[in-house]
Amino acid sequence: MKTVLITGAGGGIGSAVTERFAAAGYEVYAGYCKSKEKTEELCRKTGAVPLKIDVRDGDSVREAFRVIGETSGGVDVLVNNAGVASQRVFQDITDAEWDETFAVNVRGAFLVTRAAVPYMISRKCGRIINVSSVWGMVGGSCEVHYSASKAALIGMTKALAKELGPSGITVNCVCPGVIDTKMIAALTEEDRAALAAETPLCRLGTPDDAAGAIQFLASDDAKFITGGVIAADGGFAL
Numbered sequence: 158m159k160t161v162l163i164t165g166a167g168g169g170i171g172s173a174v175t176e177r178f179a180a181a182g183y184e185v186y187a188g189y190c191k192s193k194e195k196t197e198e199l200c201r202k203t204g205a206v207p208l209k210i211d212v213r214d215g216d217s218v219r220e221a222f223r224v225i226g227e228t229s230g231g232v233d234v235l236v237n238n239a240g241v242a243s244q245r246v247f248q249d250i251t252d253a254e255w256d257e258t259f260a261v262n263v264r265g266a267f268l269v270t271r272a273a274v275p276y277m278i279s280r281k282c283g284r285i286i287n288v289s290s291v292w293g294m295v296g297g298s299c300e301v302h303y304s305a306s307k308a309a310l311i312g313m314t315k316a317l318a319k320e321l322g323p324s325g326i327t328v329n330c331v332c333p334g335v336i337d338t339k340m341i342a343a344l345t346e347e348d349r350a351a352l353a354a355e356t357p358l359c360r361l362g363t364p365d366d367a368a369g370a371i372q373f374l375a376s377d378d379a380k381f382i383t384g385g386v387i388a389a390d391g392g393f394a395l
Contacts, residue, residue, distance in 0.1 A: 160184045161375070162225065162232045164212055164269060165239030167192030169338030170288065173368035174182045174236055179203035181372070184229060188212075188214065188239065194223045212239045212265030222272040231276025234284040235296055237266040237310075242303045242340050255302050262306035268311065274321065283326040284375045287314050288367070291334045307332075311386055318384030326381040329374045333367040334390025357392030366391075 277283025293307025
């Protein structure tokens, strides 16, 4: 049985990814930081294992992988999904907001990936899937800090794909578009309609739309795809 760790499993996309991998027969570790109750409920439904992990903190990451190592040896698939976002006019972004955005979205992916890689290298096989954003590809007004962090994740994906390729490990990135999750819950119906209208497929995305792309990249059908940046955005970035 293959093992997968999904960070940010309690969120909209994370929950959909957890459900898909559990249904496919993976041993699933559902990583969470603050959404304990929601993640535990998800795990009761899917059979996944809840795992406390603060991706910003090296000690927390090491402890999580100690638990995984003792139980499963390591992870065959890593989904770096944990992320934070906020909307702010550029000059109103505080030092703390900038640092927190990069701590979760970039440092978190770095720390978790670094902990996961030794097991993959030892087996000459592995799948790493980073969850970026369409804003990491094209930039988003009033989301400079978020856009910059997600663009950094794309750069990390491409560089790491080159480095880990000889070890049989693929590294890819999914860039969801406007997905109907709590991240856009504050938008008005007018704003949501406008975003749907800007999307060539004429609708907002669902968490499962993004989860499907993530699951594909973990599958054998994607074994010759690495360094890829896949926009699961309904054509929004075109």
